[in-house]
């Protein structure tokens with residue numbers, strides 16, 4: 001394939017995909033410029049594997065800022081807004097720096113708080129002096145800050161904050177309804193929450209508009225596809241892996257990069273009037289296997305997901321299963337097993353799980369089609385769907 005062959009977007013689906021593994025193992029071969037052109041080195045987010053260094057040119061950094069500015073503008077921010085940025089600005093991460101530059105490009109007043117823990121007295125001062133109208137942070141940070149302030153007697157619902165831009169964790173479920181933790185942060189702050197998806201390797205963001213039904217892509221900056229296991233595009237509304245080709249990148253140009261994130265294109269057009277495609281919440285990760293599955297705490301016991309998969313794999317009657325780990329509205333880990341088994345095998349599962357973990361974990365008798373639907377329609381046998389994603393701070397440090 002030569003550049004001349006690429007004369008329409010349909011050609012994309014005929015090009016090979018680029019995996020994270022290829023990028024990781026042969027990163028020098030992906031460089032599009034000489035070392036003198038590189039102005040920034042960050043580490044990729046480590047949610048689907050080992051983090052590795054990633055570089056940008058001056059123009060790439062401007063491009064990222066532009067992408068962030070478009071997303072913030074899409075969420076309805078204006079130059080009169082005051083943004084309190086509660087995202088890590090250091091620790092080699094891209095997000096905080098990109099958001100800061102994007103807000104600057106838009107011309108809003110931004111205050112960098114970062115995401116280290118702050119005393120409620122300090123937080124209270126920020127709220128009183130700066131009177132932020134927008135908070136940008138991971139949902140778990142938004143909840144923790146509000147809880148901390150609540151303990152100090154501050155009613156965050158009565159603050160000036162009108163918008164919450166949520167990074168790094170999904171706010172919605174497969175049916176696009178707000179999740180319980182998302183509803184909690186909206187209530188705590190008396191504000192509307194907007195999802196933002198970003199990827200270091202793509203160096204773009206997808207952001208929700210005022211209609212809040214999917215995160216808009218910025219088609220001048222990225223070509224977006226959702227593909228099945230074979231790399232073939234799936235229909236709008238069907239879940240698959242997000243594969244994207246960032247446009248106009250100098251430092252590390254990528255073709256059809258497999259993000260590992262499972263989502264879907266929201267069908268139809270958005271009521272806001274933008275025609276760009278929208279992606280739904282991240283439902284899981286293709287690379288989310290036993291090596292990356294994170295420990296969770298349930299009824300006071302720390303459990304490694306492998307304890308559950310090992311127990312389930314050992315039971316012959318189990319045809320398929322999925323373990324769903326998420327946070328409830330109080331921020332505690334919850335776990336539920338859906339297993340394709342004859343009802344009579346349920347007792348066997350219960351005792352195997354209790355033996356492996358010491359606690360009882362609820363198991364529902366299910367079937368293969370339901371389990372596939374729970375995986376967002378993905379045919380890969382993902383044993384675990386972890387709906388708690390690591391906040392940026394925790395990833396970096």
Ligand SMILES: [Zn+2]
Pocket residue numbers: 209210211212216270271272273274
């Ligand atoms: Zn829209």
